Amino acid sequence: MSTLTEAPPPLAPGAPESKPPKRRGRFTPYWLLLPGILWLVVFFALPMIYQASTSVQTGSLETGYKVTWHFATYWDALSAYWPQFVRSVLYAGTATILCLLLGYPLAYLIAFRAGRWRNLIMILVIAPFFTSFLIRTLAWKTILADGGPLVGALNSLHVLDVTSWLGLTAGDRVLATPLAVICGLTYNFLPFMILPLYTSLERIDGRLHEAAGDLYARPWTTFRKVTFPLSMPGVVSGTLLTFIPATGDYVNADLLGSTDTRMVGNVIQTQFLRVLDYPTAAALSFILMAAILLMVTFYIRRSGTEDLV
């Protein structure tokens, strides 16, 4: 776990990663790669092809499935489930922004202000990982319970009036509303935002802050012009590590939401494991994969950190 938090070492000049020294044994690297790569090809790449093929098959469980290039499945799946797709992107996007807003101060605190508390805070960020995330997500049912102290406080502060006006909650309830699902998603993926942010913040040379101060920059200007731009690699990988799993998640929507908060993951799960409509499920999963890959590629291009990958 600690490598996630350790800053990757600076590369020696003249020895970039792409050009390691040449060694004896022409076939050695291939032997080293073979077992692991074979595993990934057979159990990661090949399944993608099977899935693509399943999505254009027709038939039933009794008569068996045949490839009939039935592309209409894609159209049917999209027109039936587009609300769930939109919802997934909206919830995951909101959760990602919240993670960034919540996670940045904590990452900054650990990197620059924690002093001798640094290790302890770091342990506290990572430790929840070791309690099953399902148990922790169930704990939110208690925290957000109807009539509980938190919901009562939000109610008397009229926060719930604002959120119901936004369509995030309904009446006096938080549980089984979009707000509960977003809250759960934010909670579950927050460490994936904090760790890369911390890694890139920790790498910043403290003397840059001093230099900015010497040049009469106010703290906020220093942050805006020096710290934040230098932490961009962490921001980009943090948002990706949060957004991608959050989009496909169905646990939070199932445990904390209602039938009105179903996300695309819920649909894929139901179609695959309960309805047993494999072509539709495969098509939905394929669309989700393509959409994520497109968005990620576009995002990485725009943010100008292609060397990240």
Next chain:
Amino acid sequence: MPFVNWLKRHLVVIAGLVTLAYLLLPNIIVTVFSFNKPKGRFNYEWQQFSLDAWKDPCGVSDLCGSLSVSLQIAFWATLGATLLGTLIAFALVRYRFRARGAVNSLIFLPMAMPEVVMAASLLTLFLNMGAQLGFWTILIAHIMFCLSFVVTAVKARVMSMDPKLEEAARDLYAGPFQTFVRVTLPIAAPGIAAGALLAFALSFDDFIITNFNAGSTVTFPMFVWGSAQRGTPVQINVIGTAMFIVAVLFVLISVVIGNRRNRQKA
């Protein structure tokens, strides 16, 4: 206004601590509710203090069985993924070879793919091959998604190694095998350990991929998922709390040992 100034200066610290509280609140709830004595089948409302669940953590049928299944899978998945991942990491850092870009993307893609997509596509593969879903299909899936994380962890460590150390060993007439065992491996060990720890945590806690490919085998996360439907026994909280304490102690001890070692060196 001294208070406003104080607030301004410590705004980051306050905001950071609020986030930390948000992160830890569920763990506190899990711990507190492990001492609860719920009235109905669900353990969501506080009733009264009781040590019943702590005295009998395996008191619910199948709970400890599922825990043992999860531990076994996590152990073998960690072993497999660490072995395969370390080999790949060494190949990537130490050698020049063709298709390097393709290998890099094949390792990156599983980390950039929503779990549900990998889960669903792997299930189509197993269904097409007519494989019997269960322990082995879960293990195969876990090794697959842990592999990339191990590669990343080990690669970071091996990249930071000074190649001169190995050259020095060779200059002192160490053979390739001796160099590897006596020099390379000890230096790479923290990276490998970090990768293994990450793999164990990921495998033990995985739900989505397991849920698709488990057949009738029940892992601990699947037991928790099922109990969210049927009724949540207090024992779940006991196990969750115990895991949290063990993890924190484990990390604390390793930090203390690390500090002592550093002091001895200095």
